[in-house]
Amino acid sequence: MLLLLALALQAGVLPEKWMTGGPDCAQTPAWQVHPYNADLLILRQSGCVHYEKPFLYLLFGRERAMLLDTGAGRPGTAAMVEKLRRGLPLVVVHSHGHGDHVAGDGELRALSGVTVMAPGFAEKVELGGRTVEALAIPGHDATSVAFYDQQTGILLTGDSLYPGRLYIQDFPQYLASMQQLLAFAGARPVRHVLGTHIEQSATPFVDYPVRTTYQPAEHRLELGMEHLTELVRELRLMAGKPERKALASFTIYPRPPRNFQHGSTGAQ
Ligand SMILES: [Zn+2]
Ligand SMILES: [Zn+2]
Numbered sequence: 001m002l003l004l005l006a007l008a009l010q011a012g013v014l015p016e017k018w019m020t021g022g023p024d025c026a027q028t029p030a031w032q033v034h035p036y037n038a039d040l041l042i043l044r045q046s047g048c049v050h051y052e053k054p055f056l057y058l059l060f061g062r063e064r065a066m067l068l069d070t071g072a073g074r075p076g077t078a079a080m081v082e083k084l085r086r087g088l089p090l091v092v093v094h095s096h097g098h099g100d101h102v103a104g105d106g107e108l109r110a111l112s113g114v115t116v117m118a119p120g121f122a123e124k125v126e127l128g129g130r131t132v133e134a135l136a137i138p139g140h141d142a143t144s145v146a147f148y149d150q151q152t153g154i155l156l157t158g159d160s161l162y163p164g165r166l167y168i169q170d171f172p173q174y175l176a177s178m179q180q181l182l183a184f185a186g187a188r189p190v191r192h193v194l195g196t197h198i199e200q201s202a203t204p205f206v207d208y209p210v211r212t213t214y215q216p217a218e219h220r221l222e223l224g225m226e227h228l229t230e231l232v233r234e235l236r237l238m239a240g241k242p243e244r245k246a247l248a249s250f251t252i253y254p255r256p257p258r259n260f261q262h263g264s265t266g267a268q
Contacts, residue, residue, distance in 0.1 A: 006189035009153040012036035014192070014222050021047020022214035031080055039130075040152055041084060042194075042221075045071050047213030052100040055196050055221065057156055059149060061127020064089040068147060068156055069196060070104030070116075077104030078111055093134075094119040095158025095196055096141040119143040135184050139174025140167060146181055153191035157181070161231060162195020163219035164207060165253045171242040175235045182232050185225060193223040204248035219249060 012035075019032040025048035032044045043056040050073035057068040058081065065088045071077040081090070092108055095101055097119030109116045120143035122136040133148045140160045147156040160166065160177070168174045185193075199207045200219035208215050227249055234245060234252060242254030 002187075002189050006153065006191070009189060009191055010037055010039070010151050012040060012152060014042075014220070016220075018044050018198070018218070018221065019046065020198075020213070020215040020218060021049070021051075021053060023216075030076060033080075033084065036152070036154075040149070040154070043080070045075060047215070049073055049075065050100065051211045051213045052197060053213070053215075054100050055194070057194070058084060059127060059130070059132065059151075060086065060088065061130035063126075063128025064091060066090070066125050066127055066132060067092045067108075069095055069101040069158075070108055072100035072103050075104040076107075078107035081108065082111060088113075090114045091125060092116040093121050093125065093147070094143070094145070095147075095156065095160075096120075096144040098141055098159065101158070101196065120145065135181060137177035137181050139170050139177045141169060144177070146184075148185070148188060148190075150188075153189045155185055155188075155190050155193045157193055157195045157228075159196055161193060161223065161228060161250070162197050162199075163221065163223060163249050164195075164197050164199025165210075165251045166231070168242065168252070168254045171235075171238075171254055172240070175232075178228070178232050178235060182228050185228060190225050193225065193228060194221060195223070200249055200251075205246045207246075207251055223249060 028046050028048045030046050030049050034042045036042055039060040041058040045054050047053045052072045054072050059066045065085050105116050108114050122134040122145040125132040130151045135146045137144045137146050137160050144160050198218045202217045202219055245252045
């Protein structure tokens with residue numbers, strides 16, 4: 001059953017390397033736009049604009065487009081997305097509500113034909129011949145949501161699972177969410193697990209320091225079901241005693257809620 005579904009997935013291409021920001025910021029565009037295929041664009045914000053360098057996802061159906069997240073700092077997302085959206089109505093959803101994922105909300109709201117949902121929105125999105133499912137996965141943040149694109153089999157996990165530091169605000173909640181996500185994903189064909197940052201280097205167990213803008217040898221963006229499985233296994237092994245643990249492709253990073261921030265700017 002899953003195998004047959006997997007055969008029906010639309011294929012795409014991910015780059016070996018992404019632009020990160022620099023070494024020469026004068027020569028670095030503010031955004032990299034990578035077509036995974038004709039109907040899924042992956043946008044990465046330059047580290048020269050904001051060190052968080054988040055990834056955004058723009059999916060097209062026959063009737064409307066969906067944007068996941070809106071960038072960090074002063075992103076200029078609206079102007080770029082306006083050029084890319086093919087005149088389609090656009091619904092904007094979020095992986096969660098941290099500052100580095102919602103900074104472009106205001107500018108997008110000012111466009112006509114754009115509906116910006118509040119962070120935490122976790123409902124199915126129908127794009128016209130394409131359905132994107134949602135699953136609330138609180139733990140990194142109370143508003144964390146995973147999205148699953150039935151057309152490509154891509155699972156979008158936001159800051160809850162990506163090659164980098166998995167900051168955990170609420171450990172029991174995060175463990176429960178990751179277990180639910182594993183069950184959810186296990187019942188569907190998953191081609192890639194894609195998050196919203198890369199902080200890991202290409203060297204296993206080694207991450208770039210917080211606020212690094214130029215990452216010439218970073219880990220690939222894409223993770224898979226084996227990483228989600230590994231994450232759940234490691235969280236369970238902690239047996240309710242959260243601790244920082246570096247794994248080959250990501251670091252489990254429990255933090256007390258009080259100083260819970262990426263870096264020190266209040267952005268995440
Ligand atoms: Zn983030
Ligand atoms: Zn975050």
